[in-house]
Amino acid sequence: MWHDLVAVQIPIVEKVLRTIAVYALILVLFRLAGKRGLAGLNTFDMVVVFLLSNVVQNAIIGNDNSLLGGAIGAVTLVAVNSAVTRWLSRDPRAARILEGTATTVVKDGRLVPGALHDLALRPSELEHAVRIQNGDDLGQVARARLEPDGQLLVTLKKTDQSATRGDVEDLRRRLEEIERLLTAIAADRRPPR
Template identity: 60%
Template sequence: MWHDIFALPVSVAEKVVRTLLVYILILALFRLTGKRGLASLNAFDFVVIFLLSNVVQNAVIGNDTSFTGGAIGAVTLVAVNSVLNRWLAVDKRAAHIIEGTPTTVIEDGKAVPSAMRRLGLRPDELSDAVRKQTGTEISSVSHSRLEPDGRLIVVLRYEETNANRADIVTLERHLAKIEGLLHSRHDRDEKEG
């Protein structure tokens, strides 16, 4: 029994190479299909992910059902992913090639149809993402871009932006001045009257 759990029917090198090749293939497939939908997955995306893991399982482990083989595959995946993430953090050119670039999806309050088609985004998905992020409609957006990691960056039109703390402090100062003027006028009117 113990022998079957830990015995490797294929070499460690073959196991590592298989895992690397599958990792590169999946990375390339996701890169070619583009950024996906506003940092959220729909039901179709989940189906693809679940089936994809099953489809490539044998390519990673071969005929190996041992614990050792699974451990080698898992360690290889985690190690390669960690090295790749560190490399992308320091090499902007590699990040540009592997991850891609942001895509403008809204310009001057209107969705960009060519970008929407290229990304496979439906107008209702974009509207929903803008509403969730800003509480407003697409028409309130100056411009917006979809990052390679699926985040939607939204810049509202100036007239649609909310007040910040500095705006409130300035308004409070103006109101205090007006209140002071009204009090002084009221006091003057009472003395004269």
């Protein structure tokens, strides 16, 4: 029994190479699927992820059911992902190639023609992102774009943005100045005694 747990049944180098190859394949598949696949996992996306993990399992582990073989595959997967992540953080060109670039979907309150279709986004998903980011409708949006990581970032028009602490402080100062001026005017209009 103990032997089956620790005895790797295929060469370690083969296991490492299998893991790297499957990682690269999945990376390419997700890149080809586009940003929409990362924007928000719906029920269908979750089914694909679960099935995908089951489909590639044997490609990674081969005919090896040992605990040590699974651990080697897991360590390889985490190490390769960490290396790729660090590489992308240092190399903007590689990040642009592997992750892509942001796609503008709304500009000056209007949908960019064809953008939703190209990204396979539904208008309801876009409207939801606008509401989450304090907007009421697309007319309030200065710019909205789908980032390479699948996040939908919305920038509201200046007139539709929520007030900041600085805005409130500026308004308080202006009201105090108006109050001071009104007090001065009232004092000047008082009849002499």
